Amino acid sequence: MIKIANVSKVFENGKTKLEAVKDISLKINKGEIFGIIGLSGAGKSTLIRCLNRLEEPTEGKIFINDLELTSLNKEDLRLARKNIGMIFQHFNLLDQKTVYENIAFPLRLEKLGKKQIDARVNQLLEYVDLKDKKNNYPSQLSGGQKQRVAIARAIANNPKILLSDEGTSALDPKTTKSILELLKKIRDEFNITIVMITHQMEVVKEICDRVAIMENGQIVEINTVENLFKNPKTKVAHSFINSLQGNVEEEIINPKNYKGKIIRLSFMGDSAKKPIVSKVIRNFNIDVNILSGNINKLHASSIGNLTLELIGEDDEINNALLFLKNESVHVEVI
Amino acid sequence: MAEMIIPSILETIYMVSVSTIFSILLGFPLGVLLVITEKGSIWEKPLFNKILGGIINVLRSIPFIILMIIVFPISKLIVGKTIGTTATIVPLSIAAAPFVARVMEGSLKETPKGVIESSLAMGATVPQIVFKVLIPESLPSIVSGITLTIINLIGYSAMAGAIGGGGLGNLAIRFGLYSRKTDIMIASIIVIIILVQGIQFLGNRISKIVNKK
Ligand SMILES: Nc1ncnc2c1ncn2[C@@H]1O[C@H](COP(=O)(O)OP(=O)(O)O)[C@@H](O)[C@H]1O
Ligand SMILES: [Mg+2]
Numbered sequence: 001m002i003k004i005a006n007v008s009k010v011f012e013n014g015k016t017k018l019e020a021v022k023d024i025s026l027k028i029n030k031g032e033i034f035g036i037i038g039l040s041g042a043g044k045s046t047l048i049r050c051l052n053r054l055e056e057p058t059e060g061k062i063f064i065n066d067l068e069l070t071s072l073n074k075e076d077l078r079l080a081r082k083n084i085g086m087i088f089q090h091f092n093l094l095d096q097k098t099v100y101e102n103i104a105f106p107l108r109l110e111k112l113g114k115k116q117i118d119a120r121v122n123q124l125l126e127y128v129d130l131k132d133k134k135n136n137y138p139s140q141l142s143g144g145q146k147q148r149v150a151i152a153r154a155i156a157n158n159p160k161i162l163l164s165d166e167g168t169s170a171l172d173p174k175t176t177k178s179i180l181e182l183l184k185k186i187r188d189e190f191n192i193t194i195v196m197i198t199h200q201m202e203v204v205k206e207i208c209d210r211v212a213i214m215e216n217g218q219i220v221e222i223n224t225v226e227n228l229f230k231n232p233k234t235k236v237a238h239s240f241i242n243s244l245q246g247n248v249e250e251e252i253i254n255p256k257n258y259k260g261k262i263i264r265l266s267f268m269g270d271s272a273k274k275p276i277v278s279k280v281i282r283n284f285n286i287d288v289n290i291l292s293g294n295i296n297k298l299h300a301s302s303i304g305n306l307t308l309e310l311i312g313e314d315d316e317i318n319n320a321l322l323f324l325k326n327e328s329v330h331v332e333v334i
Numbered sequence: 335m336a337e338m339i340i341p342s343i344l345e346t347i348y349m350v351s352v353s354t355i356f357s358i359l360l361g362f363p364l365g366v367l368l369v370i371t372e373k374g375s376i377w378e379k380p381l382f383n384k385i386l387g388g389i390i391n392v393l394r395s396i397p398f399i400i401l402m403i404i405v406f407p408i409s410k411l412i413v414g415k416t417i418g419t420t421a422t423i424v425p426l427s428i429a430a431a432p433f434v435a436r437v438m439e440g441s442l443k444e445t446p447k448g449v450i451e452s453s454l455a456m457g458a459t460v461p462q463i464v465f466k467v468l469i470p471e472s473l474p475s476i477v478s479g480i481t482l483t484i485i486n487l488i489g490y491s492a493m494a495g496a497i498g499g500g501g502l503g504n505l506a507i508r509f510g511l512y513s514r515k516t517d518i519m520i521a522s523i524i525v526i527i528i529l530v531q532g533i534q535f536l537g538n539r540i541s542k543i544v545n546k547k
Contacts, residue, residue, distance in 0.1 A: 052455055082457040092452035095547040096471050106456045108466070137546040153456075 002028040002051065002161065002193060007060030009046050020046040022217040023060070028210075031191045033184070035204040035225070037240060038214030044197045047214070048165050051195065052084045053077055064161065082106075085154030085192075089166035091146040093138040099149050100125070100134045106156045124152040128182065144175035151182060155192070162186070162194045168203055176200075180207045184299070201240045205229075207299050213237050229296050229303035230266040230330050244296065253291055253307055255334050260289065260311035263321070266330040268303045276327055277306070284320040286312030307334070338505065339521055345419045346501035346529070349426060349494075350487045356427035357483060361434025364390065366464060368439040376450065377460050393432040398490050401429050402497060417498030426490055434483050441475035442468050474545035481537025485530050492526060502526050 009021040020043040028034045038044050049055035051062060053069060062069040064080065072080055093102050103124050107117045125131045128148040138146055147167060154162060164183070168176040184207050187194050196203060204211050204225055211228055213221040213236050221234045232238050255262045267276070281288050289309035296303045310317050324331050367386060371379035396404070402425040406416045409424040445468050453467050469476070492503025502522045510519020 054451055054455060078457045078459065080457075081455055084455070086452065086455040088448055088452060090446075090448055092446070092448040094449065094467065094471060096473060096545070098546075105453075105466070109456060109458050109462055139547050150452075157456075 001030050001063075001065055002026075002195070003061075003063035004028075004047075004051070005061040005063070007047070007050055007057045007062065009043075009050060009055060010058045020217055021050065021057070024217075024219055025060075026212060026219065026222070028193060028195060030193055031187065032209050033187055033194045033196060033207050035196045035198060035208035035211035036214055037198055037201065037204055037211055038236075040199060042214040043217040044199075044214050045165050046217075048163050048195060048197045051161075051163055052081055052086060054086075082110075082157050083159050084161045084163060085157075085159040086163040086165070087147065087150045087154050087167045089169045091138070091143075091150045091170075093146055093149055093153075095138050098135050098137055099130060099141070102138070102149050103152045103156060106153060110157065120156060124156060128152045142175070143171050144178060147171065147175075147179050148182065151179075151186070155186060155190070158190070160192060162192050163197075164194065165197045166199070167196070169198065169200065173202070176202065177206065183207060201244050204240075205244065205296055205298055213240070225298055226268060226301060226303060229298065229305075230268060231332065241296075253334070258289075258309050260287075260309040261317055262291070262334040263308050263310060264332045264334055265306045265308065265324065266303060266332070267306075267328070268301050274327065276324065276329060277308070279327075280320050280323065283323065284312070284316045286310050286316050286320055335518060335521060338509075338518065339502075339525060342500070342502045342505040342522065343525055343529075346488065346491055346503075346526075349419055349422055349491045349499065349501055350484060353423045353426035353430060353487055353491075354480070354484050356423065357430035357434050357487070358480065360427065360431035361483075362438050364431070364435035365438025365442060366468070368435060369442045369468065370460065370464065376454070376463055390432040390435050393428075394436070398425075398429050398493055399497065401425055402494060419500035422491065422494040422499035422501075426487055426494060429490055430483055430487055433486060434479070437479040437482060438476065441472045441479050444475050445471045474541045474547070477537060477541040477544060481533060481541070484533050484537075488526060488530055488533075 004024055004026040007021060007024050008019065011018045011020055024047060036044050036047065046055055050057045053062070057070060060070070064084065067080065069077065069080060094105065097105070100121055103121045104117050107120055125134055128151060130145060130148055130152070133141060133145060138149070141149070162183070168179050171179060180203065183194055186192055196208060198204065208225050210222070210224050212219045213234060215236050221228070221232070221237050228237060229241060232241055253262065265276075277288060277290075280286070287310075289311065291307040291309055293304070293306040310320060321331055321333075364386065368383065368390075369375060370377040371383040371386070373380045373383070405425045405428055408428075409416050409421045412424055413421050415421050449471065450463060450467060453463050458467070491499065491501050492506070495501050495503025495505070496507050502525055506519045506522035509515040510522070
């Protein structure tokens with residue numbers, strides 16, 4: 001479990017002060033994959049770097065399980081960091097060392113025996129599927145392979161937490177998927193808590209359980225990923241969902257341009273399979289005009305969105321809305 | 335002619351190699367200190383960093399000939415005399431040490447910040463970062479820096495020859511300038527050029543071989 005309590009971070013550069021993180025409080029559960037999404041400059045990196053104190057919070061407390069990280073002295077912090085793995089956008093591997101030596105690095109810091117190191121590194125190489133690259137140097141690897149090395153290195157000491165600061169942002173979509181799958185496998189097998197910083201909604205959609213949306217140093221929305229897709233509350237959340245490939249810009253639908261009532265339906269899992277729209281048309285004396293629709297596959301379920309124009313008597317429309325609500329469909333009147 | 339040039343070559347090689355070793359022993363740790371005590375680095379000591387940087391700059395701005403005379407007493411203390419090949423090693427080492435410190439500082443700083451951060455995130459200590467990250471990661475650049483130092487020292491050693499040091503510089507000045515034997519002077523200069531070129535070539539090769547990036 002990670003607890004962030006009223007954390008702020010102010011950068012002072014001479015006379016200018018910049019509050020990159022503003023009074024954020026947050027709880028992340030054990031074994032959860034927690035996403036933090038936001039546009040560039042929102043303060044995501046600053047926040048995640050506060051979690052292992054690569055950045056010192058100006059105010060507030062950080063708890064890892066029951067240990068208050070923010071109260072530790074330098075030496076205790078150094079030891080505590082061994083329980084917190086981290087991966088980065090640009091991998092940060094040792095360029096002059098082989099894949100094997102890169103993965104062995106955190107083990108050598110522990111001064112483990114040669115045999116013990118060798119066994120663990122080989123196990124990790126197998127785990128991240130890089131056995132044949134053992135003696136290669138980072139410059140000879142693809143981006144995805146480099147991130148696999150970085151992941152193996154980050155989990156070598158069996159940390160309880162893994163932090164990823166834009167860990168897939170330098171990768172193409174296909175490689176991103178494979179890295180996300182690896183991270184999910186790590187969470188499932190070792191019950192590691194993973195915090196994912198990203199500016200890509202694809203990442204959130206693919207593996208996150210919950211997500212926080214950051215804007216201007218603050219968390220403006222925090223939700224399960226399912227609920228976020230079903231019913232995004234903020235404008236930023238809307239635009240992140242719309243940023244997904246194939247999702248129609250919903251903002252272009254202006255109710256003033258339609259004479260009927262505009263509603264937005266969100267349904268997930270099984271309700272997506274029911275013929276709801278045709279039932280509405282059959283049971284109520286209204287006309288239905290489909291304006292836009294999409295389905296998002298999340299890691300645990302699917303969320304469908306449908307924007308409709310309902311034309312008819314007010315009574316009929318209200319009855320139809322009541323019917324929809326009973327069908328466990330989320331209805332929002334725009 | 336060969337019987338005059340060969341001993342001089344050996345003297346130059348002796349002076350340059352020994353003073354290279356001493357200047358690195360002195361300058362390299364200073365270069366490391368300059369890097370790690372800088373503001374925002376892994377062993378932040380801003381005041382110490384400023385003072386050390388200042389001292390190094392002062393030493394670097396003293397012309398070599400003058401420095402050599404200033405350190406005569408130290409030479410006398412260490413090797414018992416102020417002229418001759420061995421005595422010249424003292425000022426050569428002292429003159430090159432601040433240069434080495436700055437060159438090594440530049441090399442070590444080439445390690446990307448992110449790599450140091452990831453080591454910190456893994457719980458590495460300051461000495462572990464210095465010896466397992468900074469130095470190995472900048473090794474190719476360190477080799478280039480050492481090459482540059484040796485070439486500089488060849489130049490300095492020739493200058494030292496003018497005021498009582500041995501070696502090729504002394505030979506060139508003694509015969510070329512004072513006795514007007516231009517053939518020996520030209521031969522000495524050619525040997526110096528060959529030495530410099532050879533070391534540059536070798537340095538580049540080694541730097542390339544150790545670089546895995
Ligand atoms: N070391 C720093 N010094 C000064 N300002 C910084 C520093 N790091 C980040 N910032 C500023 O803090 C804000 C948030 O940055 P960051 O956390 O990197 O955002 P994100 O990761 O969401 O793109 C930005 O305005 C950035 O310029
Ligand atoms: Mg960032």
